[in-house]
Amino acid sequence: MQKQIEVTFKIFTLLSFIVGLSFFSTKPAGGDEVMFINHLDKLFAQGWYAVVAQKSCPTLLFLCYPFRFIFSSFITLRIVNVLLFIGLLLYYFKYFRVKNKLFYYYFLFYSSTCWFLLATNDVLFIVSLTLFFSEVYYTLLHKTNTRPNLMLSSLIIAITTREMVVIYLPVIVFSLYLVHHYIFSKDKSVLSFWKSFVLLLVVLLLHLPSLQQNHTLSYDDKQAPKNGLSNWYQRQYLAQLLVNKGKLENHQHPSWEETDAYLKQHGLNSLPKSTFEGLFFDVKLTIKEFFKDFLDVSIQSIRQTGLIVLIVMSLSLYIFKNRRIKQYYIPIILAVMVAVFSLIIISYVETRWLVSVFIVAILYYAEFKNENKVYNNLVTFNMLFTILIAFYGMYKMLFIN
Structure with a gap:
């Protein structure tokens, strides 16, 4: 019975992801997406310095730039974010080497909401912060087999992508405190972090127009009207x-x-x-x-x-x-x-x-x-529960919305 439930769970999670991808990929741009589409359009109309000085997300603009020669701004933003999503999946498969294959099914089920299709800088922020937390967890698990450059580089991208990182500061500081003995050990010289230093320099150069004009990093700005x-x-x-x-x-x-x-x-x-x-x-x-x-x-x-x-x-x-x-x-x-x-x-x-x-x-x-720390009955019940949720979600997307 448990095997049958697991097979059914896998089928429903895959179907849920496919239906979600089909449903959300047809949605037109709206909300914050319009702002980022305008930023990318302005990049080609006004140039790099003008757009970044007016507050945007230069890291995302940099990633989108080559694709924008071929696709519209909306499609470009989606393509880059989908590639980031695929990159995160490959990271867990190749670098973290997640042993339990159910992780990928739960990950796809969660991603049936298609958070990675948003044409904003949310996806870049999410992926970089997820990499940081995952690398901290990986370091705590393995201790000696650490990847400080990947950890610090992902943190640099997160900090320079969205101002919301300020709200995450308590857990970021907590995370660095837990792993500082492993990544900043005496046997590691400053030169061992050269990749992170180079990335930091590149990112600061991307933010340079805003640093010169506004004396701050260039975050997407939701400012009120000037006379408000x-x-x-x-x-x-x-x-x-x-x-x-x-x-x-x-x-x-x-x-x-x-x-x-x-x-x-x-x-x-x-x-x-x-x-x-x-x-x-x-x-x-x-x-x-x-x-x-x-x-x-x-x-x-x-x-x-x-x-x-x-x-x-x-x-x-x-x-x-x-x-x-x-x-x-x-x-x-x-x-x-x-x-x-x-x-x-x-x-x-x-x-x-x-x-x-x-x-x-x-x-x-x-x-x-x-590691058999979660009771099998609870795992099985959660699979059954997820099957019901997946069925309900697909029904809503196919027949109600």
């Missing part, structure tokens, strides 16, 4: 207030004009100006939204990974029992990042911001099972 009163965080915070009052649909935002009007009516200090300020602006609301968002993310994770995220996240509690931090590295960073995003007052938590820790959670689950 509000910023992006205030718009997000107001969205949550309006959703709670039933004046706005969930997953929606007020316009810049509506946000400015709110500030004019209630005062310039009626909305917090930054993420940190928002945490203490209304403590009761922060606590309320934390539990609501944490529950919401947990429910969304079930749709995307079955019970994997919940199982792995719950394992982080073992740290209070045996204090084996390195053994529960991935459960810890998963739980911390879900908690951090739940703590920030925003209109809603998008699970695409958590793709990196969700993928390494799948990796941890697969490795855990491979």
Whole structure:
């Protein structure tokens, strides 16, 4: 019976990925994708210096540049992101050498949401951060067989791709603390990190126009209109207030004009100006939204990974029992990042911001099972549960949407 369930699970996960790929690949560009398409178009119209100085993602533009001579900007962005996705799969197969083949099926099932088709810099950020966390985990597993250049290079790309990396800083610092003895050991000279230094130099050169003009790295910018009163965080915070009052649909935002009007009516200090300020602006609301968002993310994770995220996240509690931090590295960073995003007052938590820790959670689950640490009955139940979710997801994509 268990063998039959496993075969059925594999078939349904593959079908789910194929159906998802077919469904999402026909979607037109929308949201942030329009901004990145415009950036790539401007690159050919105005030149490198002008586009990067106006705030964009130079690393992604650099990767897209040769393909743009052949394809449209939208198709180019998708091609580059699909290649990054394939590269991540090859990494797990060739370099990490994941033993449990179920990992690849769970990975494809999770990827049936086609997060890698977004024509934005999300995929580059996700893949680089996933590589970093995976290399830290690999180092903790093998200790002597470390790949510091790959680890540090992926971190450099992540830091210079999206400003959201700031939110990940707690787990990045924690990760470096755990492996610093292995990657910065006395037997390794500074020259052994030459590949990372060269990459850092190249990336800084790509960001040079923004460094000269704006004195900051060139991150994609969602700035408010120049003459406006509000910023992006205030718009997000107001969205949550309006959703709670039933004046706005969930997953929606007020316009810049509506946000400015709110500030004019209630005062310039009626909305917090930054993420940190928002945490203490209304403590009761922060606590309320934390539990609501944490529950919401947990429910969304079930749709995307079955019970994997919940199982792995719950394992982080073992740290209070045996204090084996390195053994529960991935459960810890998963739980911390879900908690951090739940703590920030925003209109809603998008699970695409958590793709990196969700993928390494799948990796941890697969490795855990491979060492017979996860009970077989639980693994079988999760397969059955995933089959049902895959069936429901395919039904929605084929017959409802």
